Amino acid sequence: MFGFRHWQTMHILVSQSDARPYDGLEHEDSPYNAVNDAGLAKQDQLEGLASWLLAHELSHSWDGKYRRPAELYSKPDYQGPERTSLLWVYEGLNQYLGMLLATRAGFNDAAYMRDLFGTLASDLALTPGRASTPLVDTATQDWVLRGAPSAWSSLRRGQDYYLEGALIWLRADTIIREQSQGRLSLDDFLRSFFGQHDTPPIVVPYTRADVEASLSAICSYDWHTFFEQHIYQVNSQPPTDGLEAAGWRLVYNPAPNNKIFYDYLPGVATYYASASIGLMLEKDGTIYDIVPGTPAYEAGLGPSMKVVAVDGHPYSPEVLTESIAHPPNGKVSLIVSNFDTVQTREILYAGGVRNPHLEPIPGRHDYLSEILASRAPAKH
Numbered sequence: 001m002f003g004f005r006h007w008q009t010m011h012i013l014v015s016q017s018d019a020r021p022y023d024g025l026e027h028e029d030s031p032y033n034a035v036n037d038a039g040l041a042k043q044d045q046l047e048g049l050a051s052w053l054l055a056h057e058l059s060h061s062w063d064g065k066y067r068r069p070a071e072l073y074s075k076p077d078y079q080g081p082e083r084t085s086l087l088w089v090y091e092g093l094n095q096y097l098g099m100l101l102a103t104r105a106g107f108n109d110a111a112y113m114r115d116l117f118g119t120l121a122s123d124l125a126l127t128p129g130r131a132s133t134p135l136v137d138t139a140t141q142d143w144v145l146r147g148a149p150s151a152w153s154s155l156r157r158g159q160d161y162y163l164e165g166a167l168i169w170l171r172a173d174t175i176i177r178e179q180s181q182g183r184l185s186l187d188d189f190l191r192s193f194f195g196q197h198d199t200p201p202i203v204v205p206y207t208r209a210d211v212e213a214s215l216s217a218i219c220s221y222d223w224h225t226f227f228e229q230h231i232y233q234v235n236s237q238p239p240t241d242g243l244e245a246a247g248w249r250l251v252y253n254p255a256p257n258n259k260i261f262y263d264y265l266p267g268v269a270t271y272y273a274s275a276s277i278g279l280m281l282e283k284d285g286t287i288y289d290i291v292p293g294t295p296a297y298e299a300g301l302g303p304s305m306k307v308v309a310v311d312g313h314p315y316s317p318e319v320l321t322e323s324i325a326h327p328p329n330g331k332v333s334l335i336v337s338n339f340d341t342v343q344t345r346e347i348l349y350a351g352g353v354r355n356p357h358l359e360p361i362p363g364r365h366d367y368l369s370e371i372l373a374s375r376a377p378a379k380h
């Protein structure tokens, strides 16, 4: 993918232990990955961890360590905050690359990745904060957002430069493919900007102008305006233009989404009904977050309440899904605990189960399948 390397020996460090279930730290020649006890052993966990973690930390050797934003690298001193506005390259592009590498190497497949892309696009579309906060602010505020609680994160926005960054770089990839009639792709930019030539582990800093100039050398296009509109200006449009240019559109239907749920991690959402009634739950029924403006929000539900019962039955994911699919009298009736009280909330809803998926756009060239095509050696 990059053509050249920036190490003499690459050691991929992996810890597999529930004592340190999830962590990643990039290094130019020794990326560190921590996974839970079953992280490498279970197929459904490895296919997600490969793209989120293992391939991600590996490609940081090029994107982040060899090439690093000058504003991060050339700090005059350690007074004041880190200057992180270019994390949409350092992490956003790298998120895209980790996903491509894991799929091209055969850890998962295009169908898995389409469900993942659909989930990301849906989550980001259901973010009211898009109407007031440009993506670059989430990068600039990285040092605040990294430790922020989940509550009302769609109003505030989270570290969206990772996942929305990935979708924006998918659009950049399709622009290069369109403009060159399929002769060139983002891989050509990766070779010229991050590969260059073999070196030992060194740092070569860059600016936003360097990124735009290098892209223009591969493909003549107004990259400055492209990034201005997608990253530096408020952009309330759902971030689906890359997927649509790649031949696929976001749809919702009741079929389960195959996206991996990190149900072995504490404090993350494992139940998603964000596109239907508008809530996400942790494993024990605690409300992880509520999307403002949705039926769950209108019913007065909020983060940290805990769902105890659904329509008179003890809470389970299956019982809640059945109620969303067929709400008795048009209402999903919840009993929730809230501090030292127990309360009844009725969610008025008739839209059925809505899980995000991608479906092909008739007549549109399928760039996404080309982008995700396996480059693994044939298995014997």
Ligand SMILES: [Zn+2]
Binding pocket: 026, 056, 060, 090, 091, 094
């Ligand atoms: Zn990273």
